[in-house]
Structure formats: structure tokens, C-alpha cells
Amino acid sequence: MKAKITDVAQKANVSISTVSHVLNHTRFVSEETRKKVMDAVEELGYSPDASGRTFRTGKKMMIGLVVPDITNSVFAALIEDVDDVISKQGYNLVISNTRDNLRMEKQALRSLASGVVDGIVIASTAEDFQTIKSQMPDKFPLVFMDRVLPDRNYDSVILDCREATAKMLEEMIGNGFRKIGFLVGLPQISPTYERVSIYQEILNKHGIPEEEQYIRYINRKNNTYDVASELIEKGCTALIATNTAMTHSVLNCVEDRGLKLGEEIVIGGFVDSDFANRFMHKIPVVYEPMKEMGKLAGEMIVEKIEDKNEKFSVKALLCEYDSNNFYRNQVAKYKVTGNTDTTQTKSML
Known part of the structure; x- marks a missing residue:
């Protein structure tokens, strides 16, 4: 028989409302109590009713991640880094690979923002923000990664190299x-x-x-x-x-x-x-601090969804040489052919 929330509450020796708050992140719960609840959830194999949670909170507990090339090691790593952050807040990740194709990117945005996810993190190939904005409802939670677009009016985390x-x-x-x-x-x-x-x-x-x-x-x-x-x-x-x-x-x-x-x-x-x-x-x-960028993007999109903060921020991470x-x-000091002095020396530094 499928475990119920009442079974979890009884196993963890807490109230049903406490279990709900732990699972839905709707109120502060001490780490000790949270651990008892999650241990009970794992032991009983309890799976919350997603449709019921959506009805109560209005959330799907899903976040979209739109990337241009999933085969690129940079974006493959970012997927894991974003997921590490949002999963701790109860969100699941939906990934869309656009293959550097703007048409596919716009299609993905329309689909995800139509009720599939609560917010989107994107590494866009678009040339301007209006192209992106026109694909989704007004004020839809959105965070850009490693992109700065003209007519900027959005949250983003970027690299400064x-x-x-x-x-x-x-x-x-x-x-x-x-x-x-x-x-x-x-x-x-x-x-x-x-x-x-x-x-x-x-x-x-x-x-x-x-x-x-x-x-x-x-x-x-x-x-x-x-x-x-x-x-x-x-x-x-x-x-x-x-x-x-x-x-x-x-x-x-x-x-x-x-x-x-x-x-x-x-x-x-x-x-x-x-x-x-x-x-x-x-x-x-x-x-390039890509791991830090993925984590920061995950934190920013959760904050955007949870707090419904309408202020926009751009956070920059410095690259290091x-x-x-x-x-x-390893380098022999060159006077490279094509310079004024074409002499080449072989003495190692």
C-alpha cells in the first residue's frame, strides 16, 4: 500500500503540517526535525501528490534550464551545478537543448513558460532581450547565465574575463x-x-x-x-x-x-x-568559475520564484589568468618570423 503523509508524520513523530512544511519549503523547520521527516520519507518510500501540491501552492516545483549545446562540457557541468542548488529546495530540473538554434530556443521558452515550469535559467543565443521576453508571460521568473543582452531588464549572472x-x-x-x-x-x-x-x-x-x-x-x-x-x-x-x-x-x-x-x-x-x-x-x-556561476544562477532563480522579487540584478564573477x-x-624566447627582427634564438628561459 502506498505510504500517506499521515504515515510519515507518525513515523517522524511530528504533525502532518510539519511534514507539509518540510516537503513544500513553506515555513522554517529546524534541521533536526527536517532530517527526521526526510528519513521517514525515504524509509517509507513516500511520494507527495504533485497535483495536490500544485493546487495548494500554485507551483509546479519545476525549473527549466535552456542551453545551446548539451554536448559542450561547460553546459553539461552547469546542468549539475544548477540542479544541486534547486533540488535542495524541492525543485526538479527540466532541460532543453537548443543546438545553437534561435528558433528552437524560442520554441523551448514558449513551451516551458506555458505552465510546465515555475521559472527558467537560460544561456541564450538571442541578440536582444525583446526576442526572449516576447516568448513568455510578463514578469515570468527568468535568469540569464553568461549573457548580457541589449535593452536589458532581467536578472543575470555573468563572467568577467x-x-x-x-x-x-x-x-x-x-x-x-x-x-x-x-x-x-x-x-x-x-x-x-x-x-x-x-x-x-x-x-x-x-x-x-x-x-x-x-x-x-x-x-x-x-x-x-x-x-x-x-x-x-x-x-x-x-x-x-x-x-x-x-x-x-x-x-x-x-x-x-x-x-x-x-x-x-x-x-x-x-x-x-x-x-x-x-x-x-x-x-x-x-x-572560468563555471561551477560558481551555476550555483549562483540556481540560487537566483529560486529566490525569484519564492520571493516574487521584481527588482533586477546582474552579478559578475571574475575569471583568473x-x-x-x-x-x-617551456618557451624559447622568440623573435617570431614576420616581426621587424626575424632572428630566432633558441636559448631557453
Whole structure:
């Protein structure tokens, strides 16, 4: 026979209302009492009636997460990080993978906001906020991840990689590497715009002309590995890949070509975890705090749903640059071919 809420209350030696408050997060309950209730729920295999809870609270206890590419390790990790936070508040996660397709993104938003979920966290591919807003009811709880859109009027948690990207480029150029290929994501999203702007700013500052600036946009139609090969053929002696998946592909390309890191080419990467950093040959990296972003986005959407707070906030997390002592340990000081002085020295730093 299916366990009832009365069975849980009796097992935990608490009132039925206390069990309800624990399960629905509708009132403060001490940690000791909460544990007794949840132990009883697990032991009895009790499953609350979702339809009844929806009727009483008006909530579905579901949150949507809309991501552009579920195969990207960044978004795969974010799914887990968001879910860790919201599940502790009794919410379940509904995931929609839009495959970098705006039409699919709009369709997902319409579907999720039609009564399926209580709020949505999204990493959007749209170019403006109005495109998103028009797909859902007014004042629907919404939090953006890693995106800043024009006509902004929403909550978001973003990464600020400007200073870290500048440091990576400055050190690369300072060590003689001036022909730098720069691999980035979709051109219309804010992280790409930010990183390209910094790349252009730093290269212009060092007198590197526009025709020697090698920016490449990666999407589903062009392969990172092939783009890296093309840039190497063009004579690039340094490549920067701006996410973990790209960095893996670029390193694979360099390895397959038999190029020596630090002698024939330098790779800079953006990484989203300590694991990725440790296993990337100790190359210079920009560390993106993706786990912190996922947790913060989860906290923000729950707060938006629970408190119905109509104020909007943007929270920024700083990225950090770490050279991993790459230039000191592995790089021969270059005067790269194509500079005014084409002499190349082989003395290791």
C-alpha cells in the first residue's frame, strides 16, 4: 500500500503540517526535525501528490534550464551545478537543448513558460532581450547565465574575463609571439563580443595591424580542429581557444602535427574546471568559475520564484589568468618570423 503523509508524520513523530512544511519549503523547520521527516520519507518510500501540491501552492516545483549545446562540457557541468542548488529546495530540473538554434530556443521558452515550469535559467543565443521576453508571460521568473543582452531588464549572472584575457595576450606578446590566432564562439553572444574586443584592443596597442589579427568564429558548421590547422598554415605561432572544448581540439591538432609546445607554438586556453587545467599540459589558461556561476544562477532563480522579487540584478564573477609558469619553464624566447627582427634564438628561459 502506498505510504500517506499521515504515515510519515507518525513515523517522524511530528504533525502532518510539519511534514507539509518540510516537503513544500513553506515555513522554517529546524534541521533536526527536517532530517527526521526526510528519513521517514525515504524509509517509507513516500511520494507527495504533485497535483495536490500544485493546487495548494500554485507551483509546479519545476525549473527549466535552456542551453545551446548539451554536448559542450561547460553546459553539461552547469546542468549539475544548477540542479544541486534547486533540488535542495524541492525543485526538479527540466532541460532543453537548443543546438545553437534561435528558433528552437524560442520554441523551448514558449513551451516551458506555458505552465510546465515555475521559472527558467537560460544561456541564450538571442541578440536582444525583446526576442526572449516576447516568448513568455510578463514578469515570468527568468535568469540569464553568461549573457548580457541589449535593452536589458532581467536578472543575470555573468563572467568577467576582460582582465584575465588581457593578461594572457600581454604575456604572449611580451614573449615575442605576435601572430596570434583567436578562436571564439558565436559572434552575436556577449562573451564573444567581450573577448574579441579585448583581443583587438591589446593587439592594436602593440601595433599589430588588423590584417595580422586572426579572429575565427566557431559554430556547428566549422570545426575547431580544422580552423586551428588553417591558422597554423597561415603562420600563426600562437593560438588562443576560448573554451575548454576548443582548447582540447587545438591541443589535439598541435599534437597531431608534431609541433613542440613552447618551441614552435604556444597555446592559451580557457578552462572551466581544475580537472581541465591539470590535464592541459600546464599551458597558460584563463580559469572560468563555471561551477560558481551555476550555483549562483540556481540560487537566483529560486529566490525569484519564492520571493516574487521584481527588482533586477546582474552579478559578475571574475575569471583568473594563470600562466602555469609556461613561459619560464617551456618557451624559447622568440623573435617570431614576420616581426621587424626575424632572428630566432633558441636559448631557453
